Amino acid sequence: QVKLVESGGALVPPGGSLRISCTMSPNLLRTTPMAWFRHIAGENYALVATKDAVFINTLDSKKGRFTFMQSAGTGTLYLQMDDLKPAATGRYFCNSLSTPHFQWGPGTQVTVAS
Numbered sequence: 001q002v003k004l005v006e007s008g009g010a011l012v013p014p015g016g017s018l019r020i021s022c023t024m025s026p027n028l029l030r031t032t033p034m035a036w037f038r039h040i041a042g043e044n045y046a047l048v049a050t051k052d053a054v055f056i057n058t059l060d061s062k063k064g065r066f067t068f069m070q071s072a073g074t075g076t077l078y079l080q081m082d083d084l085k086p087a088a089t090g091r092y093f094c095n096s097l098s099t100p101h102f103q104w105g106p107g108t109q110v111t112v113a114s
Contacts, residue, residue: 002028002102004024005105006020006105006107007021008108009091009111010110013114018084019078019080022077022078023075023077024094029077033051034094034095034096035094035096036077036092036094037092038091038092038093039091039092039107040089045093045104049079050097064112065082067079077094089110089111091108091109093107
């Protein structure tokens with residue numbers, strides 16, 4: 001059974017930085033393209049970033065700058081978020097890029113507010 005565990009979320013001021021993490025089996029990360037998603041109550045999970053692309057546009061000044069990183073050896077995904085804006089607030093999850101997704105983990109809450 002696939003277990004995904006996100007962590008590192010916090011309350012950060014606008015303009016701040018945060019790195020969130022997701023742990024999984026190293027073998028899973030080596031064999032399955034993974035991605036970061038953002039979920040806001042009442043909405044669908046929105047794709048945020050994959051190894052090859054960031055879907056919260058890096059030039060989108062409304063949310064900030066996002067960098068996808070992964071360490072296959074430790075089975076850890078990271079999402080580096082810089083120059084955060086309030087519009088980036090949400091609960092962040094990792095999961096497979098393609099569907100069907102694995103069971104969703106607990107997510108980690110990122111709140112950008114002064």
